[in-house]
Amino acid sequence: MEVSRPLEKKKPLLRRMTPAPAPDSERPLRKNRPFLWIMAGNTISVFGDCFNGIALSLWVLQTTGSAKLMAAVQICYMATTILFGTLAGTVADRVDRRKLMLLSDFLRAGIAAALAVCLFYLHAPFPVMLALVTLSAFSSLFQGPAFHASVTQLAGKERIQQATSAVHLTDNVARISGLALAGVAVAAFGGFAAMLFTSVTFFLSGICVLAAGAFSSAGSKTAERAPFFADWSGGFAFIRKDALIRSIVILNPLLILFFMSSLMLIQVVAVKDWKAGPIAFGLIEMCIPLGYMIGAGLILSFSSRLGRRGWWVMTGLVALGPVFVAISFMPAAPAALPLILAAGIMFAFCTMLTQIILRSEVELDMQGRIYGTMGAITNVAPTLGLAVTSALADEWGATRVLEAVGLCLLVSGVAAVWLLKPIRNYR
Known part of the structure; x- marks a missing residue:
């Protein structure tokens, strides 16, 4: 007789559940691979573009010797930005931003290579150079809004301050080192090599964007909802209706206008009045970007602990005017260096914190148009400011004009505190 065995209870199988990987926007920035790659690409392209700018300027001046033709290049850049800047921002809100950055990088790489060959081997006439420069400026317009909107998208709302600080810090380092090395490279290897190097950096920037991998684009859904020109006009309507964003769009160009004009006047004062030699002039040139880097580092280190951001913006803005006035009274370059360094720190707090506010408050599908x-x-604003202040400096002297610009900046800062309340009250 067969003895029946008691039924054994089957033990449930315990599965070790591996946690799903966190989205990129929830990771610390140092582990956020897509963000790090696109930031690296932007840094490389900014560094390489400095070589192109120096080589192109020298080619125009050495080949034509005409200041008017040099001005024509600047006018082309400015006209392209005015005519197509807002349209490029709208495109960045409607298409895959990663693909748009790729297209811009590889197109700029091809144009830089073509420019090098045309100028130094085919000896193309000036209009050909102008056409290629305009095309390069046009393609660059799409990279900026797509990149800035992608930074917000990849870093996440909680890390916007850290991401913005890191982007501005690396951008500034790339610009400083690029301008410092570009002149040496052009002198040592020639303009052709410098422009080819620019082409390579744009290509490497595209490779970095490819390495970031695919990431969803919030802007691609917009194309299903509205026609292109409805989106384009919607960007202006958003700025007009949103008091905070409208205030930032007003403040940022005003600040850049006064700041860039003051920097140019300090350079003139250094040469004409302070009789600064190469070492002193180099220290003056270094102080602003060094101050900016210090300001960026402070903002990055404070992270989310930095409260009352609008108050910091307005404090820096109001303090900049008296600093420039004080610089105009300095008897020599060494006495002015601490003040110039302080101006760089204040400028970092003004500009970077407004960028952080903008990224925090504007929805992703609208950021391309705003940028x-x-x-x-x-x-456009600094170009007009430089034209006016340079003409006045020739007439009245750079010291007096620098003092006047500082006073105007002080008045504008006080007016901004009073009129641009949405920024002042932002926390």
Whole structure:
């Protein structure tokens, strides 16, 4: 007789559940691979573009010897930005931003290579150079809004302050080192090599964007909801209705106008009045970017602990005017260096914190249009300011004009505190 065995209870299988990987926007920035790659690409392209700018300027001046033709290049840049800046921002809100950055990088790489061959081997006439420069400027317009909106998207709302600080810090380092090495490289290897190097850096920037991998684009959904020009006009309507964003769009170009004009006047004062030699002039040139880097480092280290951001913006803005006035009274370059360094720190707090506010408050599907519009205005303002202040400096002297610009900046800062309340009250 067969003895029946008691039924054994089957033990449930225990599965070790591996946690799903956190989205990129929830990771610390140092582990956020897509963010690190696109930031690296932007840094490389900024560094390489400095070589192109120096080589192109020297080619125009050495080949034509005409200041008017040099001005024509600047006018082309400015006109391209005015005409197509807002349209490029709208495109960045409607298409895959990663693909847009790739297209811009590889197109700029091809144009830089073509420019090198045309100028130094084919000896193309000036209009050909102008056409290629305009095309390069046009393609660059799409990279900026797509990149800035992608930074917000990849870093996440909680890390916007850290991400913005890191982007501005690396951008500034790339610009300083690029301008410092570009002149040496052009002198040692020639303009052709410098422009080819620019082409390589743009290509490497595209490779970095490829290495970031695919990431969803919030802007791609917009194309299903509205026609292109409805989106384009919607960007202006958003700026007009939103008091905070409208205040930033007004403040940023105004600040850049006064700041860039003051820097140019300090250079003139250093040469004409302070009789600064190469070492002193180099220290003056170094103080602003060094101060900016210090300011960026402070903002990065404070992270989310930095409260009352609007108050910090306005404090820096109001303090900049008296600093420039004080610089105009300095008898020599060494006495002015601490003040110039302080101006760089204040400028970092003004500009970077407004960028952080903008990224925090504007939805992702609208950021391309906001950056495109603000970039179009901001790129024009310093050009006009430099034209006016340089003419006045020739007439009245750079010291007096620097003092006047500082006073105007002080008045503008006080007016901004009073009128731009949405920024002042922002926490």
